[in-house]
């Protein structure tokens with residue numbers, strides 16, 4: 001199935017807040033949250049988590065990576081539930097201690113807030129972030145116990161970012177892959193999400209596909225279950241290959257003029273999409289990274 005709403009997906013597993021920028025909740029002896037969405041949606045997440053957990057507090061917040069739409073409400077959650085432990089990779093922790101990173105998160109947040117206002121989404125939590133403390137550094141393949149026979153395993157799956165951790169709960173076959181699995185825009189079109197290295201991203205994608213998850217959470221807009229997981233992973237791999245072919249062709253035609261190529265890619269990918277979609281500034285930042293990485297890859301190949 002393809003879930004595009006908030007609510008209960010399976011026994012003890014919930015999509016909270018907003019389907020476009022969700023927080024995932026796995027209930028159990030030690031309830032766990034996965035990612036912290038937007039700052040602006042903090043109150044919606046809090047409400048959904050409290051409704052699902054009653055009076056209990058979540059024990060862990062697992063962060064996949066340090067992007068603004070995945071860590072936004074972490075500090076807010078910590079205020080609501082002081083016993084909550086924030087878990088992330090070492091690189092994720094380090095990035096979030098940099099003032100420049102927090103500044104960028106707050107800038108992108110502002111744009112997110114404006115989009116929410118124009119989409120008439122309420123209430124909006126407008127406080128900027130001053131710090132996000134990753135308290136538990138998790139290393140690749142480390143497991144954290146959530147209860148008897150319920151463990152979360154961290155999988156280093158770089159490609160979208162270097163700090164990326166996917167989370168795998170083998171007992172219930174739930175995979176929180178976020179953008180390591182690409183990003184369906186809700187229509188079945190999968191945006192290829194590598195930012196730092198195409199080949200590393202594809203390797204991570206293949207590793208995640210081999211897990212044969214029953215529930216796949218790609219981070220935005222959609223959650224897949226059953227046979228749709230396999231279909232999605234295959235489509236995501238194909239989309240990565242198609243993206244590479246398209247950008248290589250544009251780079252060849254435009255003789256390496258990156259600005260022109262980014263505009264051509266945007267005209268294909270971003271312009272035709274209806275709102276709500278990734279803000280233009282965030283899309284352009286990411287697109288620039290992808291096009292530059294493919295250009296470097298082409299240079300390397302031709303010099304070999």
Ligand SMILES: [Zn+2]
Nearest residue numbers: 065067160179
């Ligand atoms: Zn991201």
